[in-house]
Amino acid sequence: MLGCVPDLDPEEFRRLGHQLVDWVADYRAGVADLPVRSEVAPGWVRSQLPAELPEEPRPLGDLLAEVDRVVVPGTTHWQHPSFFGYFPANASLTSLLGDMLSTGLGVQGMLWSTSPACTEMEQVLLDGLAGALGLGPEFTFAGGGGGSIQDSASSGALAALLAALHRSSDGAWRQTGADGRERVYVTAETHSSLAKAVRVAGLGARALRIVDPSPGSLAMSPAALEAALAADVAAGLRPILVCPTVGTTGTGAIDPVRAAADVAREHGAWVHVDAAWAGVAALCPEFRDLLDGVELVDSFCTNAHKWLLTAFDASLLWVRDATALPAALSITPEYLRNAATDSGEVVDYRDWQVSLGRRFRALKLWTVVHSYGLSGLRAHVREHVALAAAFADRVREDPGFTLAVEPSLALVCLRVVTGGGDAADDAASRTVLERINASGAALLTHTVVDGRYVIRVAIGSIATAKEHVDALWARLVETAAQVRAEIAAADALRREEPS
Amino acid sequence: MLGCVPDLDPEEFRRLGHQLVDWVADYRAGVADLPVRSEVAPGWVRSQLPAELPEEPRPLGDLLAEVDRVVVPGTTHWQHPSFFGYFPANASLTSLLGDMLSTGLGVQGMLWSTSPACTEMEQVLLDGLAGALGLGPEFTFAGGGGGSIQDSASSGALAALLAALHRSSDGAWRQTGADGRERVYVTAETHSSLAKAVRVAGLGARALRIVDPSPGSLAMSPAALEAALAADVAAGLRPILVCPTVGTTGTGAIDPVRAAADVAREHGAWVHVDAAWAGVAALCPEFRDLLDGVELVDSFCTNAHKWLLTAFDASLLWVRDATALPAALSITPEYLRNAATDSGEVVDYRDWQVSLGRRFRALKLWTVVHSYGLSGLRAHVREHVALAAAFADRVREDPGFTLAVEPSLALVCLRVVTGGGDAADDAASRTVLERINASGAALLTHTVVDGRYVIRVAIGSIATAKEHVDALWARLVETAAQVRAEIAAADALRREEPS
Numbered sequence: 001m002l003g004c005v006p007d008l009d010p011e012e013f014r015r016l017g018h019q020l021v022d023w024v025a026d027y028r029a030g031v032a033d034l035p036v037r038s039e040v041a042p043g044w045v046r047s048q049l050p051a052e053l054p055e056e057p058r059p060l061g062d063l064l065a066e067v068d069r070v071v072v073p074g075t076t077h078w079q080h081p082s083f084f085g086y087f088p089a090n091a092s093l094t095s096l097l098g099d100m101l102s103t104g105l106g107v108q109g110m111l112w113s114t115s116p117a118c119t120e121m122e123q124v125l126l127d128g129l130a131g132a133l134g135l136g137p138e139f140t141f142a143g144g145g146g147g148s149i150q151d152s153a154s155s156g157a158l159a160a161l162l163a164a165l166h167r168s169s170d171g172a173w174r175q176t177g178a179d180g181r182e183r184v185y186v187t188a189e190t191h192s193s194l195a196k197a198v199r200v201a202g203l204g205a206r207a208l209r210i211v212d213p214s215p216g217s218l219a220m221s222p223a224a225l226e227a228a229l230a231a232d233v234a235a236g237l238r239p240i241l242v243c244p245t246v247g248t249t250g251t252g253a254i255d256p257v258r259a260a261a262d263v264a265r266e267h268g269a270w271v272h273v274d275a276a277w278a279g280v281a282a283l284c285p286e287f288r289d290l291l292d293g294v295e296l297v298d299s300f301c302t303n304a305h306k307w308l309l310t311a312f313d314a315s316l317l318w319v320r321d322a323t324a325l326p327a328a329l330s331i332t333p334e335y336l337r338n339a340a341t342d343s344g345e346v347v348d349y350r351d352w353q354v355s356l357g358r359r360f361r362a363l364k365l366w367t368v369v370h371s372y373g374l375s376g377l378r379a380h381v382r383e384h385v386a387l388a389a390a391f392a393d394r395v396r397e398d399p400g401f402t403l404a405v406e407p408s409l410a411l412v413c414l415r416v417v418t419g420g421g422d423a424a425d426d427a428a429s430r431t432v433l434e435r436i437n438a439s440g441a442a443l444l445t446h447t448v449v450d451g452r453y454v455i456r457v458a459i460g461s462i463a464t465a466k467e468h469v470d471a472l473w474a475r476l477v478e479t480a481a482q483v484r485a486e487i488a489a490a491d492a493l494r495r496e497e498p499s
Numbered sequence: 500m501l502g503c504v505p506d507l508d509p510e511e512f513r514r515l516g517h518q519l520v521d522w523v524a525d526y527r528a529g530v531a532d533l534p535v536r537s538e539v540a541p542g543w544v545r546s547q548l549p550a551e552l553p554e555e556p557r558p559l560g561d562l563l564a565e566v567d568r569v570v571v572p573g574t575t576h577w578q579h580p581s582f583f584g585y586f587p588a589n590a591s592l593t594s595l596l597g598d599m600l601s602t603g604l605g606v607q608g609m610l611w612s613t614s615p616a617c618t619e620m621e622q623v624l625l626d627g628l629a630g631a632l633g634l635g636p637e638f639t640f641a642g643g644g645g646g647s648i649q650d651s652a653s654s655g656a657l658a659a660l661l662a663a664l665h666r667s668s669d670g671a672w673r674q675t676g677a678d679g680r681e682r683v684y685v686t687a688e689t690h691s692s693l694a695k696a697v698r699v700a701g702l703g704a705r706a707l708r709i710v711d712p713s714p715g716s717l718a719m720s721p722a723a724l725e726a727a728l729a730a731d732v733a734a735g736l737r738p739i740l741v742c743p744t745v746g747t748t749g750t751g752a753i754d755p756v757r758a759a760a761d762v763a764r765e766h767g768a769w770v771h772v773d774a775a776w777a778g779v780a781a782l783c784p785e786f787r788d789l790l791d792g793v794e795l796v797d798s799f800c801t802n803a804h805k806w807l808l809t810a811f812d813a814s815l816l817w818v819r820d821a822t823a824l825p826a827a828l829s830i831t832p833e834y835l836r837n838a839a840t841d842s843g844e845v846v847d848y849r850d851w852q853v854s855l856g857r858r859f860r861a862l863k864l865w866t867v868v869h870s871y872g873l874s875g876l877r878a879h880v881r882e883h884v885a886l887a888a889a890f891a892d893r894v895r896e897d898p899g900f901t902l903a904v905e906p907s908l909a910l911v912c913l914r915v916v917t918g919g920g921d922a923a924d925d926a927a928s929r930t931v932l933e934r935i936n937a938s939g940a941a942l943l944t945h946t947v948v949d950g951r952y953v954i955r956v957a958i959g960s961i962a963t964a965k966e967h968v969d970a971l972w973a974r975l976v977e978t979a980a981q982v983r984a985e986i987a988a989a990d991a992l993r994r995e996e997p998s
Contacts, residue, residue: 007591007592007593007808007961007962008591008592008593009528010524010525010527010528010592011524012592013520013523013524013527013592013595013596014520014521014524016596017517017520017523017524017592017595017596017599018516018517018520020520020596020599020600020603021512021513021516021517021519021520021599022513023600023603024512024516024599024600024603025509025510025512025513025516026509027603027604028509028512028603029509038614038615038616040615040616042611042615042839042842042844042845043619043844044615044619045615045616045618045619045620045623046619046622046623049619049620049623050623051623051626051627052627053624053627053628053630053631053868053869053872053873054868054869054872054873055872055873055874056872056874057869057870057871057872057874057875058869058870058872060596060866060870062869063865063866063869063870067600067862070616071604071616071620071862072616074614074615074616074619075604075606075614075615075616075617076606076612076613076614076615077604077606078604078605078606078607078613078614079604079605086607086613086834089605089607089856090605091602091603091604091605092506092507093506093507093509093512093516094506094507095602096512096516096599096602096603097512097515097516097519097559099598099599099602100516100519100520100523100595100598100599101519101522101523101566103590103594103595103598103599103810104519104522104523104526104527104590104595105526105570105574105576105577105578105590106577106578106588106589106590106810106811107574107575107576107577108577108585108588108811112541113575114575114577114585115537115573115574115575115577116537116539116541116543116544116573116574116575117537117539117544117569117570117571117573117574118574119544120542120543120544120545120548120573121544121548121570123545124544124545124548124549124550125552127550128550128551128552129552131552132552151650151854151856152854152855152856154853154854154855154856155853155854158699158853162698162699165701173701173703174698174703174704175703175704175705176679176703176705177677177679177698177700177701177702177703177705177706178676178677178701178702178703179679180675180676180677180678191832192830192831192832192835192855193854193855195830196828196830196853196855199661199673199676199828199830200657200661200699200700200828200853201676201699201700201701202664202672202676202677202700202701202702203676203677203701204672204673204674204675204676204677205673205674206674206675206676207676249832249834250832250833250834305856309506311602311605312605312607312856312858313856313858329695329698329699331691331694331695331698332691333690333691333748333749334749334945334946334947335585335748335749335944335945335946335955336691340541343541345541345542346541354653354654354657354695354699354853355650355651355653355654355692355812356651356653356691356692356695357588357650357651357653357804357811357812359811359812363566363570366562367559367562369552369553370552370553370556370557370561370562371556371557371559371562372556373552373553373554373555373556373557374552374553374554375554375555375556376555376556445834446833446834447833447834448833456834462506463506
């Protein structure tokens with residue numbers, strides 16, 4: 001007992017902490033045998049947990065029993081090797097070690113002075129990763145820019161938009177707010193976090209311009225962007241921000257960063273690249289073309305908590321002007337004033353984000369980067385891209401399926417082919433997806449492209465190996481065959497009916 | 500090796516995880532012997548970490564050696580028993596156990612369907628805590644309201660403001676954004692996160708009204724609020740939100756919630772109570788008066804990561820209308836559509852916050868609440884309030900010090916008295932604080948009230964016991980005596996100089 005109240009003393013923590021580590025080790029060792037998707041009904045988890053909070057302490061063993069009995073069946077297992085939904089959210093066990101250090105230290109890194117290591121380890125890491133990703137020296141602190149760890153790409157997009165609003169108004173925005181003439185440029189495939197940022201920033205949905213794709217693609221058309229910007233400027237509106245996406249959520253489409261940046265810069269608009277999922281692929285030289293033109297943009301975001309093996313949350317946001325976010329976001333009440341800040345020699349990361357408080361997130365990312373080495377991180381990306389390519393080949397070769405779009409890195413988008421036309425294919429694709437998810441053998445999510453239902457197969461969970469992708473393919477083939485057989489039987493029945 | 504790339508297999512994790520637990524246990528066991536404040540210079544941590552990211556994996560032992568050599572001396576130790584700065588940010592070891600479960604599961608709880616347990620455990624906990632805090636049934640899901648875990652009170656304030664903007668415009672805000680006529684009411688002592696929320700939401704600083712305090716206090720004057728609202732309405736402006744604070748950051752001032760709510764409701768303004776630090780004291784019936792009138796407000800925020808022993812980040816936000824945040828914040832792209840959401844039977848917490856992704860934060864709070872029991876949580880609050888009361892008595896009884904304001908719960912604000920007038924007292928107070936911080940024996944932070952420098956002593960770190968508060972008092976007395984002696988010596992020297 002260290003303080004007034006019985007928190008665990010370090011020796012009790014040692015014992016219980018080992019017990020928790022063992023629980024996690026056992027969970028991960030057995031997760032492949034659980035159904036991926038939780039099959040509980042709404043309200044079941046609530047009904048199983050005590051509604052009243054306990055007056056007296058309960059032993060940890062009781063809590064772990066409740067986790068086994070209620071939480072595990074109530075959980076969709078994101079770390080399951082057959083989780084192919086959304087994008088992977090890799091919480092590597094390596095990153096868990098770093099996260100334990102972070103919570104163990106219990107540091108709050110709002111200011112440099114509230115923990116220099118929390119700030120400077122983040123700076124070192126983000127500078128190093130800027131180099132490893134090929135972002136260029138202008139995104140490092142030495143080059144006048146710099147990076148920060150945000151909780152999510154949503155927050156990164158919002159922070160970029162706020163910096164853009166500040167810059168475009170020469171600072172008037174801080175005093176007078178939005179003026180109703182701001183415009184922000186995305187495509188129909190851009191992540192909804194951009195629309196949300198526009199709403200949060202008080203611009204209203206009218207500020208959001210959906211730029212058309214280039215013909216035959218889902219990627220932003222530079223010509224359409226140019227036309228939209230020119231028309232808006234002519235109408236007295238103010239282009240604030242253009243957001244090219246590298247790897248859209250739906251299909252992995254790649255907007256042309258260089259061309260978009262060329263157009264945007266002509267009109268003084270901020271360019272924010274959302275590469276939440278695909279950005280980390282640029283660690284591999286062979287994928288670096290995805291970011292062609294990134295040296296022209298104002299901010300760039302990619303998530304370490306997706307494909308870079310770091311437990312949520314850890315979204316990486318770089319800006320080419322280290323003063324841009326503090327200029328937009330800083331507010332300094334007396335109690336936060338300190339000599340280090342006044343010296344101008346330090347970064348206070350609170351000024352790079354909306355929230356004041358912040359965790360020592362760098363530790364988990366640092367543990368991952370140093371424990372894997374860049375070679376290990378590249379191998380992770382490469383092997384999943386190779387698995388996706390092989391999977392896409394199977395789709396191409398099987399007349400019962402079709403690729404909805406060409407695969408993008410480790411994302412494969414496909415449809416079931418029934419021979420009965422678009423509507424029948426869409427219905428069959430939906431049924432196949434729902435049956436596989438209901439089986440618990442794998443988890444898939446969907447999107448809609450040009451009105452057509454699309455099954456997404458996002459490969460990249462840390463535990464996913466060839467056997468799991470093979471098993472998914474076998475199940476897709478089998479389930480689609482069942483669905484086609486049911487359609488044929490129903491058709492036969494219909495033909496037999498008297499007309 | 501589970502997947503393609505060598506993450507730890509569960510057995511390696513077991514071994515290394517135990518090593519990490521031991522590191523944390525050793526760190527906490529020894530933290531009291533470290534200087535509280537890091538004394539490293541800007542740039543030192545950077546200079547000690549390898550600038551280049553490693554190509555090949557490094558063993559965990561090397562990383563831990565680097566943590567010991569660089570991170571520990573580069574850290575200001577928030578979990579130190581003599582940390583009296585800001586407000587406590589208790590990362591109890593108990594909560595660390597829950598956090599390990601959360602990262603171990605690696606769940607992303609943006610939707611109910613992406614992990615029912617992540618959502619429903621949060622609902623159960625927040626409903627239970629609403630009862631335990633005396634918030635009333637209207638803040639529970641059963642009562643039509645509900646709570647959520649945000650990362651910080653900054654985010655809670657922003658979410659409340661966005662809901663208020665939506666409500667006050669009958670939804671037009673979503674389409675057309677801010678109109679420039681919005682006004683938000685705070686006091687000079689309100690946390691800067693409100694000013695930041697106003698800025699982020701695109702209202703501009705002009706939207707922020709600083710309401711005068713009641714005479715002789717630092718708490719919001721209901722009469723001044725009434726006058727400000729009436730004047731703004733008469734001028735065609737729109738009162739959007741009033742924020743009474745229960746326990747301001749500077750001095751722990753308590754705004755009158757009931758009176759502020761009565762005034763605000765007359766004009767249709769949203770009432771958001773910021774009780775980030777002090778709110779959890781309402782677990783104790785004897786402190787529940789602090790929240791008098793809370794049944795009239797629209798939203799209420801308190802931080803589990805301050806005084807409620809739960810590792811950052813875990814800020815609790817309740818609203819009396821469960822539809823308010825989703826109405827303001829929901830945007831549903833195709834890939835997030837699912838049967839559970841469509842059924843209307845579930846809560847999708849992504850619609851209660853700005854970010855899309857979210858961790859399973861409920862697990863750490865649940866572990867704390869169940870491991871301590873409500874009786875343990877109350878004892879933690881009570882014992883630190885009692886320590887603060889005894890400390891304040893010493894300040895009152897010593898003519899060398901004065902209370903800057905009456906103590907508020909576990910926060911004591913004081914000044915050094917020199918006999919040389921206000922300016923001398925302020926300078927001495929600053930010197931005393933700086934010397935104590937530089938000694939590493941304790942950490943204090945300051946504020947300025949009515950132009951006067953104030954030393955804040957925030958008691959409440961989990962490891963803080965009577966001996967640490969006694970040691971702080973002894974050091975304050977000793978350091979202030981030194982400073983007074985230096986002033987006297989300088990005065991004597993001056994008197995000896997020829998005029």
